[in-house]
Amino acid sequence: MTKVLVLYYSAYGHIATMARAAADGARTAGADVTVLRVPETLDEATRAAAGIIPDPEPVAVPxxxxxxxxxxxxxxxxxxxxxxxMKAFLDSLGGLWARNALVGKAAGVFTSSQSQHGGQEHTLLSTQAALLHLGMVIVGLPYTFTGQTRMDEITGGSPYGATTLAGGADGGSRTPSATELDGARFQGRHVAEIAAALATGRPARSPVPA
Structure with a gap:
């Protein structure tokens, strides 16, 4: 069984929600899925002042x-x-890099921002750059997920990975939409399928929505 890790940082719950959707998508591909978060680097007083939500998920180590x-x-x-x-955690992976421990493993990235123009694609691409240095195989969100091309609603989504919009002026109260969660599920499944194909040597094919 393919083993998939969903590893995230979330301050206000948007990425945690997307992480659960990505995990659900990977499970539909038959994967054994674990969800972990990276360690917090802010002290408790700073977290409280910023209104950061406590996260009960277990913490990952390299x-x-x-x-x-x-x-x-x-x-x-x-x-x-x-x-x-997330950057601090990736910076702690030098030992894994030296041993080529992550070379050939499939990797995807998903993100959130307050606004439609908040730098989502740059976040996805710059995070992918770090993963390429670790030798990972980057898997995005292909246009077979047609939700990212819809024009009848405001929505996240990019060929580089699933995204969601948190909202800005109201303090980030917008929750991931159904389309955005579908994108996270699609990417989770797609990554799991690619990982299985890499493990078996068979070509990977994701189902194309009707």
């Missing part, structure tokens, strides 16, 4: 990662790039 065939990384967009917590 030694966990080689156990999986694929990893989906979820991070909010902070000033057009990944959150510092």
């Amino acid at each position: 030694a966990d990662l080689p156990d999986y065939d694929a990893i989906l990384f979820g991070t909010p967009t902070h000033f057009g790039t990944m959150a510092g917590q």
Whole structure:
């Protein structure tokens, strides 16, 4: 059975919600899925002042990662790039890099931002750059997920990965839409399928929605 890790950082719940959807999608491909979060780097007083939501998910350590065939990384967009917590965790993977421990494993990235123009695609691409240095095989969100091309609603989504919009002026109270959650589920399934194909040597084919 393909083993998939969904690894994320979430301050206000948007990425945590997307992470659960991505995990559900990977499970539909028959994968054994684990959900973990990266360690918090802010002190308790700073977290409380910013209204950051406590997260009950277990915390990952670098030694966990080689156990999986694929990893989906979820991070909010902070000033057009990944959150510092995710960057700190990736920066701690030097030992895995030195051992080529993640080479050939499938990887996907999903993100959120306050606005439609908040730097989501740059966050996805810059995070992917770090994963390429680790030798991972990048899997995006192909246009076979047609939800990212719809024009009848405001929605996240990109060929580089699933995204959601948190809202800005109202303090980020917007929750991921049905389309955005569908995108996270699609990407989770797609990553799991690619990982299974890499493991078996068979060509990977995702179902095309009607």
